[in-house]
Amino acid sequence: MSESVAWVAVDWGTSNLRAWTIDATGNVLGSRTSPKGMGKLTREDYPAALADLLTDVPLDGPTDVLVCGMAGARQGWLEAPYLEAPTDLSGLIRGAVHPDSGSADLRVSILPGVCQRQGGDNVMRGEETQLLGLAATLPGYRGLVCMPGTHSKWAMLEGTRIAHFTTAMTGEMFELLSTHSVLRHSLGGDLSGEVRNEGFKAGAGDGLSHPADLLGQLFRVRASALISGREPAWCAGYLSGLLIGTEIAANRHQIGNDPVPLIGSHTLCALYAQVLEMAGATGRPVDATAVVLAGLKSAREAA
Amino acid sequence: MSESVAWVAVDWGTSNLRAWTIDATGNVLGSRTSPKGMGKLTREDYPAALADLLTDVPLDGPTDVLVCGMAGARQGWLEAPYLEAPTDLSGLIRGAVHPDSGSADLRVSILPGVCQRQGGDNVMRGEETQLLGLAATLPGYRGLVCMPGTHSKWAMLEGTRIAHFTTAMTGEMFELLSTHSVLRHSLGGDLSGEVRNEGFKAGAGDGLSHPADLLGQLFRVRASALISGREPAWCAGYLSGLLIGTEIAANRHQIGNDPVPLIGSHTLCALYAQVLEMAGATGRPVDATAVVLAGLKSAREAA
Missing domain, CATH: 3.30.420.310 (2-keto-3-deoxy-galactonokinase, C-terminal domain)
Structure with missing residues (x-):
């Protein structure tokens, strides 16, 4: 008695691709992972990589697939131009782009990253979505957020607004x-x-x-x-x-x-x-x- | 009418080997370079690498070969234990070691490097000889010396004494x-x-x-x-x-x-x-x- 899939959430990074099927009330029904990160794909490979990952997902007609991360980079699937910090991350969806998924059942949107010119050139792709999620998890949090990793991000968050950020290698x-x-x-x-x-x-x-x-x-x-x-x-x-x-x-x-x-x-x-x-x-x-x-x-x- | 070779000066680094023939008054008669640096040699390769480099040098019997640099490292020809800073570099020769050159005509001495324990572990091999040379070139110089390179050295020199030093990668x-x-x-x-x-x-x-x-x-x-x-x-x-x-x-x-x-x-x-x-x-x-x-x-x- 599986719930039906209302939409699919995707984090498409440099090294990996992860997808979660979500029902109409926001519950996660299942998750899938593939090593087909942006670093291993050409532009033409994306539709098949996504279709392969979702091959066993029962879809009730056309379904939204919302993607964050490097799939929106210039060398990714389709470039989603950066929003520029300072910016309110609740506006991310308005910067989304819509590549052709090759399937009438998969309506793909890729969220933009965030860039910064004032106070030092910088870029992020994927972390902005985590920051928006953090703002939902810790409503009203104002202060520094640290995202350790290959390229650590340090972002100054004010609710859903990103004021500025840096990247440490x-x-x-x-x-x-x-x-x-x-x-x-x-x-x-x-x-x-x-x-x-x-x-x-x-x-x-x-x-x-x-x-x-x-x-x-x-x-x-x-x-x-x-x-x-x-x-x-x-x-x-x-x-x-x-x-x-x-x-x-x-x-x-x-x-x-x-x-x-x-x-x-x-x-x-x-x-x-x-x-x-x-x-x-x-x-x-x-x-x-x-x-x-x-x-x-x-x-x-x-x- | 070539002058006769009184001794041979050698700088044996990680990447290269350089030798100069010197006459009794200290003039350089000639120079030779080889890519046979420490990084490419096993312990057994050193005698032949040196003999090959000096093969056309006319020697008047047993001749001193004075070596500085990585040939004296643990992974080099024969380890020349470090002097410890602060130290007077005019004492370098007393720390020299004498590997078997395989030839009665080549009497090899390898100068030690300098290490530091007080104020931060550090090591140098080769630069100490340049610093001693600088002290001869700028007699009485007291102050910082900068040696830019793969591993830049910054040494505080007081005449021929090295007070302390650092290495920047x-x-x-x-x-x-x-x-x-x-x-x-x-x-x-x-x-x-x-x-x-x-x-x-x-x-x-x-x-x-x-x-x-x-x-x-x-x-x-x-x-x-x-x-x-x-x-x-x-x-x-x-x-x-x-x-x-x-x-x-x-x-x-x-x-x-x-x-x-x-x-x-x-x-x-x-x-x-x-x-x-x-x-x-x-x-x-x-x-x-x-x-x-x-x-x-x-x-x-x-x-």
Whole structure:
């Protein structure tokens, strides 16, 4: 006795594609995931990728599919031009574009991202929908929101309005340094052990204390291994802590007394919360999937 | 009527091997270069690499070969344990080690590098010899010395004494970001054109003004290309300037009124001099080959 699908919510990122079928009262009926992220697709691949993902979904005639994320990038399915910050995210749906899905039953809308020119060029795609969802989850929240990841976003939210935002390349930097730099020789070991956590705290402390000297602090990972015999797990923790500490130090002045909502993976949010505490602030991990769904729902309701 | 070779000076780095034949009065008779740097050699390869390089050098019996650089690293020919800073570099020769060259005619000594434990773990190999050479070239110089490169060194020199030093991963970071990061899509173009220089100045200004926000500023390279239509050459210049500006800002407080000696490639030293001026300081490019030779000579004379 399955409920019928009223619409489909889609988060189409660079690496993955996720879809949720939703009934008329807003309940999630089911979810699907595919590795067909924007990074692996040409423009022509999108209709089939979506159809494949939804192949077993029983549709009662033409159904809305609301998409956020990189599918709306210039190199995605169809470009959804950015809204420009400061902007009210409740207007996201008015910037949606409508690619041809190749099927009369799938009426696709792709939400725009947000760009910023005043106060520093910046862009986001996908996070704006999570922020709209956060505004629905924490009504009236005014303050900084941290979204840790490959490219961490820090957004100043005022209800559903995004005032300004920045992007820190922290996650990508960790990957680059771990994979390709001279530091890779010094890294390794258990991802969750005590030695790694010791290194993490030391790195976070150095990052919080000396954010202007990141280029110099980084080399200490290597030097610590060479002359102080630091273990690979300690060094890996140190590098992670140093980068997160440096990122948080750069944003510390914008953090008020409220806990900072953290939207991202559980592991990453826990690490950010740990460093926020070291900085005399507090983090409040928020379920990332819940807020993207809430955001798509809010956008749809504003239509 | 060639002068006879009194000794051989060698700079054995990670990427290259350079040798100079020197006569009894200290004149350079000739020079040779090989791509057989430490990075390409196993321990067993060193004797042949050296013999090959010197194969056409007429030797008057057993000849000293004085080596600085990575040949003395743990993963090099024979480890020359670090001297520990603060230390007087005129004592370098006393820390030299003597690997078996496999030839009775080549008496090899490898100079040690310098490490630091107090005030931050750090290491150098090769730069200490350049610093000793600088002390001979600018007798009595007291102040900061900047050695731009893959891993830039900033050393506080007091005559022949090295008080402390730091390492900034600036050059490696530029390579990593240009080659492997999301920023690579936005970079390119002429290496010396006016557009690149415009970007360089903008990046250096941002780096000097906001050194604590490097992780955030980096993403602006991408965002500027996406939403402000910045050209690849501008973005490449911006990235270079941002990294160098950030590095110089972190060291600015240690710079006094004297021009900062700059030891490195001509191109890089010119860029650092440009940013030092933007920071209200002055750079003084010094010939890198001249100081490494002067350093090896000073070390030998102290024997």
